[in-house]
Structure formats: C-alpha cells, structure tokens
Amino acid sequence: MSASRRTLPPRAVRTRSISLQAGTKENVIPDEAVIKLNVRSFDDGVRRRVLAAIERIVKAAAAASGAPRPPEITALDHYPLVVNDPAASRRVADAFRRHFSAERVCETGPAPASEDFGSFGAEWYVPSVFWFVGGTDPDRYAQAKEAGGLNEIPTNHSPHFAPVIHPTLQTGVEALVVAARAWLAP
Numbered sequence: 711m712s713a714s715r716r717t718l719p720p721r722a723v724r725t726r727s728i729s730l731q732a733g734t735k736e737n738v739i740p741d742e743a744v745i746k747l748n749v750r751s752f753d754d755g756v757r758r759r760v761l762a763a764i765e766r767i768v769k770a771a772a773a774a775s776g777a778p779r780p781p782e783i784t785a786l787d788h789y790p791l792v793v794n795d796p797a798a799s800r801r802v803a804d805a806f807r808r809h810f811s812a813e814r815v816c817e818t819g820p821a822p823a824s825e826d827f828g829s830f831g832a833e834w835y836v837p838s839v840f841w842f843v844g845g846t847d848p849d850r851y852a853q854a855k856e857a858g859g860l861n862e863i864p865t866n867h868s869p870h871f872a873p874v875i876h877p878t879l880q881t882g883v884e885a886l887v888v889a890a891r892a893w894l895a896p
Contacts, residue, residue, distance in 0.1 A: 723751040723760050746786065752820050754791065761785075792821075792828040795837030802839045805892035806885065818842060839889070843882045845873025 728748050733740030747764065751757040765783050772781045806815045821842075831838030844851075846863055854860050864870035 723749065723756050725749050725760065725764070752791065789826050790828040790832040792825050792840050793831070794839050795831065798837035798839045801892050802841070802889045805888050806841075809884065809888045810881075841885065841889075843878060843885055845878035847874050 725747055729746035730743065732743035749757060749760055749764070751760065768781050768783060803815060803817070825840065827838070827840050830836070846854075851860075851863065854863050864872070
C-alpha cells in the first residue's frame with residue numbers, strides 16, 4: 711500500500727520512485743542497488759512519519775531477504791514546505807487581477823510540489839508567494855477538461871511537458887513584473 715493511500719488531505723503525502731540504478735551489465739548480478747524516492751507532503755509531521763516508515767520498511771525487507779549488510783539510507787535533498795504568506799498572496803493576486811483580469815487568475819489551493827522555493831521564505835524569514843503560469847495549449851486543455859482528464863496533462867518535471875511558448879513566456883514575464891511592482895511601486 712502506498713503512503714499516499716494511508717493519509718487524507720491536508721495530511722496527504724505522495725511518494726514516488728524516481729530512480730533505480732543497479733548493475734552495469736544484464737548478465738552480472740549487481741552487488742548494490744540505489745533507489746531514489748521523492749516524498750511530498752503538506753505537513754512536516756506527516757513527512758517525518760513517512761520517512762521513518764520508509765526506513766523501517768527498507769531495513770525490514772533487507773533483513774528478511776538475508777542481505778549481507780543493512781541498507782544505507784541517505785537523505786539527498788530536503789526543502790521546507792512551500793507555504794504562501796496570506797497577506798503577500800492577497801497583494802500579488804490583487805495585482806494579477808488588475809493586470810490580467812479576474813477571469814485569468816484563480817487560486818489553486820495546496821499543490822504537492824517539491825520545490826526549493828520554500829527555502830526563500832523559510833530561511834530568510836520573509837513573506838513569499840509561489841504561483842503557477844498556465845502553459846498548456848488552450849485546445850488541449852479544453853479537450854482534457856471535457857473528458858475529465860485535466861490530471862493527465864503533463865506538467866513540469868514530466869518528459870512530456872511541452873508548454874506553448876507564446877503566450878506562456880510573455881505571461882510569465884508579465885507576472886514577474888506585476889508581482890514585483892506590487893511591492894516596489896504600490
């Protein structure tokens with residue numbers, strides 16, 4: 711059972727196997743395997759429980775299979791949760807609505823991103839706002855929405871992610887400028 715099926719939002723968690731590397735030749739049994747996981751959650755407590763469970767399960771599986779030594783478990787990356795500052799979010803969203811129109815601005819709610827962006831606000835003790843810029847071809851989006859398949863549209867980090875360059879690039883640059891002006895030239 712996956713960890714994501716054991717908790718419910720806002721305590722949801724997503725665990726994915728991102729990489730498996732073992733051996734260099736198909737006819738030689740490797741002496742080690744490296745498995746890299748990505749764990750995403752909305753709550754630090756949930757994240758700690760999931761990481762502890764992964765370690766417990768991996769060690770138990772190694773012991774049960776008679777592994778010659780216990781597994782080595784190393785955390786490679788860890789980013790703080792991406793939490794938008796409410797006042798800063800309102801300020802930026804209001805600026806976006808004035809510039810882009812209300813129809814083009816929507817709140818997405820929590821997203822299971824594993825972004826280094828969370829470090830900016832957390833480590834510098836400053837308000838931060840993370841936003842998305844849509845980049846999917848409008849016809850493809852409409853078809854997916856009609857078919858109930860919005861979650862099947864490839865997003866960033868997918869090898870099939872292919873945003874349309876125009877107007878995505880222009881919209882992204884405008885969003886950065888509008889957000890900056892909301893703070894620099896209120």
